[in-house]
Amino acid sequence: MWMYEKKLEYPVRVYKNDLGMAKYLLAQYGGPDSELSAAVRYLTQRYTMPTNKAKGLLTDIGTEEMAHWEIVATMIYKLVKGLPAQQLRKAGLGAYFAQHDRALYPADAAGVPWTAAYIQATGDPVADLTEDMAAEQKARTAYEHLIQLTDDPGIKDTLKFLREREVVHFQRFGEALNDVQAMMAAKKYY
Amino acid sequence: MNNMPALLKEIQALEFTAVDLNLYLDTHPQDQAALRYFYTVRDELLNHIQAFEQKYGPLTAAGDARTDCWQWVECPWPWEIEYD
Numbered sequence: 444m445w446m447y448e449k450k451l452e453y454p455v456r457v458y459k460n461d462l463g464m465a466k467y468l469l470a471q472y473g474g475p476d477s478e479l480s481a482a483v484r485y486l487t488q489r490y491t492m493p494t495n496k497a498k499g500l501l502t503d504i505g506t507e508e509m510a511h512w513e514i515v516a517t518m519i520y521k522l523v524k525g526l527p528a529q530q531l532r533k534a535g536l537g538a539y540f541a542q543h544d545r546a547l548y549p550a551d552a553a554g555v556p557w558t559a560a561y562i563q564a565t566g567d568p569v570a571d572l573t574e575d576m577a578a579e580q581k582a583r584t585a586y587e588h589l590i591q592l593t594d595d596p597g598i599k600d601t602l603k604f605l606r607e608r609e610v611v612h613f614q615r616f617g618e619a620l621n622d623v624q625a626m627m628a629a630k631k632y633y
Numbered sequence: 634m635n636n637m638p639a640l641l642k643e644i645q646a647l648e649f650t651a652v653d654l655n656l657y658l659d660t661h662p663q664d665q666a667a668l669r670y671f672y673t674v675r676d677e678l679l680n681h682i683q684a685f686e687q688k689y690g691p692l693t694a695a696g697d698a699r700t701d702c703w704q705w706v707e708c709p710w711p712w713e714i715e716y717d
Contacts, residue, residue, distance in 0.1 A: 449692050450644065450648075451645070451714075452648070455716070496660055513711065517712040
């Protein structure tokens with residue numbers, strides 16, 4: 444089960460009126476390499492992991508990704524809060540507003556709805572953990588693109604935190620993969 | 634309520650440390666120094682959460698905030714809080 448904690452993992456501050464950024468941030472909210480994809484990917488793959496370390500790590504990183512999903516949602520929520528529809532339209536969010544108003548619908552920056560086709564769960568721990576490492580790198584580079592797109596120091600600060608977490612997750616997945624491969628190699632000598 | 638975001642940030646810092654150590658311990662479960670660090674941070678975190686909840690309301694539905702009303706729904710939601 445999960446218990447909700449009524450706090451963000453990291454504070455979200457918005458200093459400037461950078462409405463275009465709300466649209467770009469949707470990439471990490473409902474896009475292919477989004478926090479939603481990450482959470483569903485890891486929490487799906489964990490059941491068929493052969494080691495306790497990998498089961499634990501996928502559970503805990505999957506849970507942290509849900510917290511990151513909430514952080515990205517909070518940035519978008521704060522950026523669009525209280526702004527009139529005409530202003531949203533000028534920032535390229537007219538189509539989004541027509542369908543979703545200011546609701547946090549999981550779609551990417553181009554409006555494509557989130558789909559489970561973005562993720563895999565193969566039942567093969569080497570294939571799954573390798574996908575997870577690639578996913579963390581893709582998310583890292585997406586955050587680097589997003590950091591370049593804004594000059595709001597608050598948004599930049601939160602994005603830098605999220606970027607760094609991808610680096611740590613990549614490192615931990617690499618360790619779990621080494622552990623799984625060592626176990627598989629050891630089995631051959633029975 | 635003015636001091637609330639500052640106290641919440643202290644909890645965020647402590648809990649982040651615990652989360653990061655948690656992931657490290659998942660792949661290094663025998664690291665005694667990391668284990669000791671984790672339990673030190675955990676104790677400090679629990680103390681901070683208890684102090685926060687008595688002042689500003691529960692952080693979890695089962696949190697330690699015994700009052701006459703169900704504060705869980707009353708105090709601000711994470712996306713509504715304005716940080717300094």
